[in-house]
Amino acid sequence: MGRRRGIMSDEFKLELAKELGFYDTVKTEGWGGITTRDAGNLVKRAIQIAEEALAKQNTTDTR
Numbered sequence: 869m870g871r872r873r874g875i876m877s878d879e880f881k882l883e884l885a886k887e888l889g890f891y892d893t894v895k896t897e898g899w900g901g902i903t904t905r906d907a908g909n910l911v912k913r914a915i916q917i918a919e920e921a922l923a924k925q926n927t928t929d930t931r
Contacts, residue, residue, distance in 0.1 A: 876914055880914070881899075881910065882894065884910050884913050884914060885902075885910065887913070888906065888909055888910060888913060890902050890903075890906045893906075
């Protein structure tokens with residue numbers, strides 16, 4: 869089986885890595901160098917951003 873194409877852009881993931889404090893690890897070791905906890909936090913933060921964007925969109929749609 870082939871690998872699934874990622875939903876998040878590489879640029880977005882790198883921005884989140886910077887925000888969460890493990891960008892240097894990604895740059896030196898690649899994504900395989902981050903901890904499971906860091907990966908989970910990245911996904912959690914991406915979901916939070918998506919939910920905030922959706923909520924903002926819904927409030928502007930109802931006006």
